[in-house]
Amino acid sequence: MTKEAGIIGYGAYIPIYRVKACEIGKIWGNYNGHVPIMEKAVAGIDEDLVTISVEAAKYAIRRAKINPKEIGAVYIGTESKPYAVKPSGTIVAEAIGATPLVVTADFEFACKAGTEAFQACIDHVLSGRIKYAMAIGADTAQGRPGDQLEYTAASGGAAFIFTKKSNKTLAYCEGAVSFVTDTPDFWRRAYEHYPMHAERFTGEPAYFYHIINSVRTLMENMGLKPSDFKYAVFHQPNAKFPVKVAKKLGFTMDQIKPGLLSPYIGNCYAGSSLVGFAATLDVANPGDRILLASYGSGAGSDAFSFVVQDIILEKRNPIPSVRDMIGVRKYIDYSTYVKFRGKIRA
Amino acid sequence: MRKVAVIAIGYTKVKEHWGLSIRDLFTEAAIMALNEVTIDRVDALYVGNMSSGYCQHQEHLGALMADYIGLKSPPAVKIEAAGASGGMALREGIQAVASGLHDFVVVGGVEKMSDVLTPDITYAMAMAADQEYEAFIGVTFTALNAMIKRAYQHKFGVSDELIATLPVHCHDMASKNPYAQYPFKITIEQVLSSPFVAEPLRLLECSSPADGAAILILCPLEKAKKFTDTPIEIAGIGAATDTIALYQRDDFTTFKATIEAANMAYKMAHIKPEEVDVAEIHDSFSITGVISLEDLGFFKKGTAAKAISEGEIAPGGKIAVNTFGGLKARGHPVGATGVYQVVEVVKQLRGEAGKNQVDDAETGLTQNIGGVGGTVTVYIFRRID
Numbered sequence: 001m002t003k004e005a006g007i008i009g010y011g012a013y014i015p016i017y018r019v020k021a022c023e024i025g026k027i028w029g030n031y032n033g034h035v036p037i038m039e040k041a042v043a044g045i046d047e048d049l050v051t052i053s054v055e056a057a058k059y060a061i062r063r064a065k066i067n068p069k070e071i072g073a074v075y076i077g078t079e080s081k082p083y084a085v086k087p088s089g090t091i092v093a094e095a096i097g098a099t100p101l102v103v104t105a106d107f108e109f110a111c112k113a114g115t116e117a118f119q120a121c122i123d124h125v126l127s128g129r130i131k132y133a134m135a136i137g138a139d140t141a142q143g144r145p146g147d148q149l150e151y152t153a154a155s156g157g158a159a160f161i162f163t164k165k166s167n168k169t170l171a172y173c174e175g176a177v178s179f180v181t182d183t184p185d186f187w188r189r190a191y192e193h194y195p196m197h198a199e200r201f202t203g204e205p206a207y208f209y210h211i212i213n214s215v216r217t218l219m220e221n222m223g224l225k226p227s228d229f230k231y232a233v234f235h236q237p238n239a240k241f242p243v244k245v246a247k248k249l250g251f252t253m254d255q256i257k258p259g260l261l262s263p264y265i266g267n268c269y270a271g272s273s274l275v276g277f278a279a280t281l282d283v284a285n286p287g288d289r290i291l292l293a294s295y296g297s298g299a300g301s302d303a304f305s306f307v308v309q310d311i312i313l314e315k316r317n318p319i320p321s322v323r324d325m326i327g328v329r330k331y332i333d334y335s336t337y338v339k340f341r342g343k344i345r346a
Numbered sequence: 347m348r349k350v351a352v353i354a355i356g357y358t359k360v361k362e363h364w365g366l367s368i369r370d371l372f373t374e375a376a377i378m379a380l381n382e383v384t385i386d387r388v389d390a391l392y393v394g395n396m397s398s399g400y401c402q403h404q405e406h407l408g409a410l411m412a413d414y415i416g417l418k419s420p421p422a423v424k425i426e427a428a429g430a431s432g433g434m435a436l437r438e439g440i441q442a443v444a445s446g447l448h449d450f451v452v453v454g455g456v457e458k459m460s461d462v463l464t465p466d467i468t469y470a471m472a473m474a475a476d477q478e479y480e481a482f483i484g485v486t487f488t489a490l491n492a493m494i495k496r497a498y499q500h501k502f503g504v505s506d507e508l509i510a511t512l513p514v515h516c517h518d519m520a521s522k523n524p525y526a527q528y529p530f531k532i533t534i535e536q537v538l539s540s541p542f543v544a545e546p547l548r549l550l551e552c553s554s555p556a557d558g559a560a561i562l563i564l565c566p567l568e569k570a571k572k573f574t575d576t577p578i579e580i581a582g583i584g585a586a587t588d589t590i591a592l593y594q595r596d597d598f599t600t601f602k603a604t605i606e607a608a609n610m611a612y613k614m615a616h617i618k619p620e621e622v623d624v625a626e627i628h629d630s631f632s633i634t635g636v637i638s639l640e641d642l643g644f645f646k647k648g649t650a651a652k653a654i655s656e657g658e659i660a661p662g663g664k665i666a667v668n669t670f671g672g673l674k675a676r677g678h679p680v681g682a683t684g685v686y687q688v689v690e691v692v693k694q695l696r697g698e699a700g701k702n703q704v705d706d707a708e709t710g711l712t713q714n715i716g717g718v719g720g721t722v723t724v725y726i727f728r729r730i731d
Contacts, residue, residue, distance in 0.1 A: 034541050199463055205364040 005122040005162050006169025006309070008066065008132065011059020012158040012278040013052050014265055014325040017042040019337040021151045027334045028146050036151050036238035040266025042332065043140045043155035045340050049080040050088050052138045052271075054095045056159040060134065061096060063170075063315050064161045068097040071161065072130030074104045075120055077113025077270040078157075079188070079195075080140040081106055092136065103130075110186060111235055112296025113137060113270040114158070119302065121162040122173055133162045137294075139269035144194035145343055152238050154266025158274035158322075170312040171281065171290070175222045175305045179214035186297030197297075206299050207237065211245050214301035215293050222305060226250040229305075230288035233276040235295035236262035251291075258283045264326050270296075279322035286310040349567035350443045351577040351730070354382035355689045356561035360527040360677030363557040368395075368402050368458040369414045375559035376415040376454060383563060383573045389448035391415075391422035394435030394455035395681035397470040398424070401461050411454065428474035429630060430716030431455060432560070432684025433723030437585055439564050451564045455682030459555035467555050471680070474717040476591035488552060488631070490592050490718050492544035495633035497598035499546070502648030504636075506546065510537035511654040512632045513550055513674045518660075520671025522701035527556050527677030537632075551632035551674075558679035560686040567730070576696040581709075582615030582726030584608055590720040601719035604641035608713070608724045612643075615709075615726040619643030622665055622726070623707040624694045626687035628715040629672045638713055639667065642724070666704040669694060684714035684723060695729040 019042050021035035043052065053076055061068050074093040081088050089104030107113040107120075114137015121133035138157020143149030165172040185206035188195040198206075211234060219225060226232070232251045234242040239262050246256045259276030268275060273294040280290055288308040295301045338344055356379030358371050366374070372393070393407045404410065408422030425435040432455030439453035459467050471487040480490075498504065514534055520526035532550060540549035570577030584607035589595055595602075612618060619642060627642065629635025639650035644665050645658070653659065659667035670676045670690045673683060691710035693699045699707075710727040 030541065200362060201364060201460070204362075 003126070004165040004172045004174060005125050006165035006172035007160050008163045008169050009060040009064025009161040009315070010158065010278050010281060011056045011063060011319065012156070012275050012322045012325065013055035013059070014041050014156045014275070014322065015043045015047055015052070016328055016330050017044055017332050017340065018329045019332055019334065023334050024151055036240065037266055038263045040152060040154035041156050041268065042337055042340055047140070047155070048082050049078050049138055049140055050082060050091045052140065052155060052157045053088065053092045053136045053159065056138065056157050057092060057096045057134060057136060059319050060159040060161050063319055066132060066161070071098040071132045071134050072102055073121060073124050073133035074098055074102055075107055075117035075135050077107040077109065077115070077117045077135070077137045078139050079108060079110060079113065079269060109300065110296040110298050111237070111269045111272055112294035112300055112302055114274045115292070115294035115302035115304070118160065118304065119176060119178065122176065125162050125164055131163060135160050135162065137270040137274040139271050141267060141269040142194055142341070145338070147194070149195065149197060152262070152267040154268045156265055156268035156275050157271035158278045160274070168311060169309055170315050171306045171308045173304055173306055175218055177214050177218040177221065177303045178300060179210055179217060180300035181210070183299035185299055202297065203241070206297060207241055207295050208245055208248065210299050210301035211235070211293050211295050212248060214303035215249055215291065218303040218305060224305065228289060229255060229291045231258055231280045231284060232256050232291040233259035233273055233280050234293050235273045236260065236276060237267045237272070239263040261322070261326065275322060281308070281312065282316065282321040282323065284308045284312065286312060347444045348446060350440050350564050350580045351567040351570035352562050352580065352688065352692050353565050353570050353574045353577050354379045354563035355692050356382070357525060357686060357689050358559050359525040360556050360558040360679055362460040363458070364460060366557070368398055368404065368456055369410060371458060371557060371559040372411045372454055372456040373414050375561045376452065379452070379561040379563050380415070385450050385563070385573060387450060388417045388420050388452050389450050390420050390442050391417060391452045391454070392435040392438045393422065393424045394432035394685060395424055395457060396426055396428055396431050397457065397459070397680065400470040400473070401458060401467070427721045428716035429628070429680050430684060430714045430721040430723055431681035433712070433714030434585065434721065436562065436684065436688060436725065437583065437723060439562070440580055440583060443564050443566055449565055449569065452561060453564060453685065454559060454561045455685035456559040457679035457681040458557045459679065460557050474720070480591045480593065486544065488547060489544040491631040491634060492547045493592065494598045494637070494718065495546050495631070498633055498637065501599050504648060504651050506538060507534055508651035508655055509632050509636055510534045510551065511651060512629060512635045513537055515654055515659060516629060516668050516672040516674040519669050519702060520675030523670045523676060526671045526675055528671070528675045547631055547633070553630045553673040553678035556677035556679045558677060558682050558686065560682045560689050562685060562688055577730050578692045578695050579728045579730050580725060581728040582611035584610030584724040585722065586610070587721050588719050590717055592718050599637060600647070601637060601641050601715065601722060603719050603722035604638055604713060604715070604724065607722045608642050611724040611726045615728070617709060617726065621709055622711045623709050624666045624669060624691060624704050625711040625713070626690050627667055627672065627713045629668060629674050630678055630715065634715065635672065638715070642711070642713055661704045669699065669702045669704060684712070687712035687714060688725065688727070691727050695727055
């Protein structure tokens with residue numbers, strides 16, 4: 001029996017709308033152009049976490065070429081649930097045709113909820129109880145108008161279907177580590193519309209501490225070093241942090257470049273590192289080793305090592321790549337953005 | 347009145363110490379100082395701090411710190427004078443030793459600003475201004491200093507480029523200081539392209555919130571040689587106040603309290619400004635430092651920025667200033683700043699300043715400001731050979 005889980009299909013979805021960071025800065029009096037990204041993806045007025053998840057899941061199923069009825073688990077990692085009480089997973093599972101013999105749940109761990117779903121799916125399929133398990137990380141992230149987060153809080157997500165490693169899987173997971181502490185760097189209390197954050201506390205003691213520890217532990221456990229990886233993907237709250245953490249850990253720009261999307265789409269929270277991972281799989285070749293390290297405020301980091309398999313080359317077309325989706329965009333102004341994101345309240 | 351000496355120093359790195367509490371910081375610095383000398387008792391403790399009540403909901407720092415650094419029930423008290431808390435705490439310590447009341451006194455400064463977010467620390471700092479007549483309208487501390495810069499530039503016609511040379515100098519110095527908050531160089535272009543915090547003050551012209559603690563141990567000069575080979579005499583003492591509110595000043599381009607405090611200190615030490623080898627001045631904002639260099643008598647009014655651009659405050663220049671980075675780049679843990687300044691002058695006069703050492707430094711000066719010049723302390727220190 002194989003002891004490794006593989007990915008048989010994946011898909012991502014980036015909404016078509018973009019608002020430029022300088023457009024947001026202009027509204028709030030930041031005329032100096034000191035903005036953390038170039039532009040961010042914005043969900044349209046008829047889009048939400050569920051529609052984003054369904055789009056990504058449909059691409060994943062097409063790539064996997066499986067009967068969705070065989071998907072035994074649909075887990076969604078998010079902090080943008082349309083309902084406070086009512087699972088998003090049921091809507092997605094119904095929409096993709098996975099119901100009724102399916103387990104679903106919505107996971108919450110800020111921006112690493114998607115990789116929490118990875119952990120559950122990997123163990124599900126390895127236990128043999130479920131053949132295919134789908135993990136989704138997606139968000140329509142909210143930033144308080146005028147807050148620093150408003151520049152980056154974006155929409156998007158990605159879905160991955162796990163099963164036992166075989167010659168049909170396009171990549172397999174050879175190791176995983178979860179590093180968690182109680183570090184309150186970012187939070188949203190019940191009944192509050194926007195999250196709070198602790199400014200620079202979200203940096204060194206939060207993002208960097210947890211990612212560095214998860215990745216170092218993973219590499220130590222597996223006897224790997226940065227140069228053993230062809231690519232690396234880190235959670236991307238802005239354009240600067242993933243580059244800095246890569247450098248601190250000894251990874252190069254070439255290794256992170258394919259998955260570094262935050263300058264162009266912003267931070268789609270639980271979808272952030274997963275969309276970056278999907279974009280990296282879009283260009284990876286058989287045998288390549290990929291590091292995936294998420295970060296979730298609160299706080300924790302999941303680090304995974306994946307190895308790309310031969311069939312990936314057959315699984316690329318005709319599904320649009322993440323970069324294709326990023327390239328298809330419509331710019332909106334700030335007033336349209338606040339309308340789309342429900343920031344105008346009577 | 348007995349002469350007083352500094353016989354030991356201690357300090358923490360200045361940074362955002364996410365993992366240390368205010369008592370941890372103070373204790374770390376105090377242990378460093380207490381390990382420098384062998385004394386069998388501490389007669390009194392003075393703790394300079396501005397905002398522990400607001401930031402930590404903790405007052406009564408005297409007893410707290412005396413307890414946590416392991417002292418045996420000495421009288422201990424917190425001294426608060428906004429940004430000059432450290433400088434005024436030192437004054438209390440000096441008075442206690444000089445008067446003969448105490449022989450061994452610990453003077454510390456501590457501030458832990460990273461426990462609260464920017465809006466709160468902005469509000470806390472505005473408490474240094476006049477709440478009833480000034481701060482209540484919403485003016486921030488940075489905004490008050492921005493008005494000072496505007497008035498100064500209007501009066502003397504000094505450019506942004508020239509004023510930007512002070513933070514550039516301070517970062518240059520801090521780049522060789524291992525305990526500095528920002529140990530890297532910056533350029534004039536970076537200063538001038540950084541965003542406005544309060545126009546015309548830009549981000550890289552302003553000190554930023556920091557955590558840190560610094561400690562001095564004082565004793566009578568006559569006994570100092572028993573405890574250290576390099577005692578540093580506190581040769582001049584000056585302190586003065588001015589109107590707390592800026593609007594009440596006749597002239598925004600000078601800090602009257604600096605001039606008065608400096609005159610007292612120079613007179614007591616029997617020296618003139620040109621005899622000072624190293625100075626740590628209060629550059630909480632670029633303009634504050636520029637004005638201070640003039641008020642202390644190092645340069646004529648309206649000329650300090652040009653002098654900085656010509657290398658006059660770099661080691662080897664007319665006077666070496668802020669050789670560890672000053673408030674801008676060493677960092678400005680508010681209530682500790684006045685004590686850090688003394689630590690740095692002591693290091694220079696002892697010859698322990700490492701890469702920042704000024705050759706043959708014998709006389710040093712510190713200037714510590716509270717508010718927008720509402721309180722100022724000036725001290726002069728002398729090496730004892």
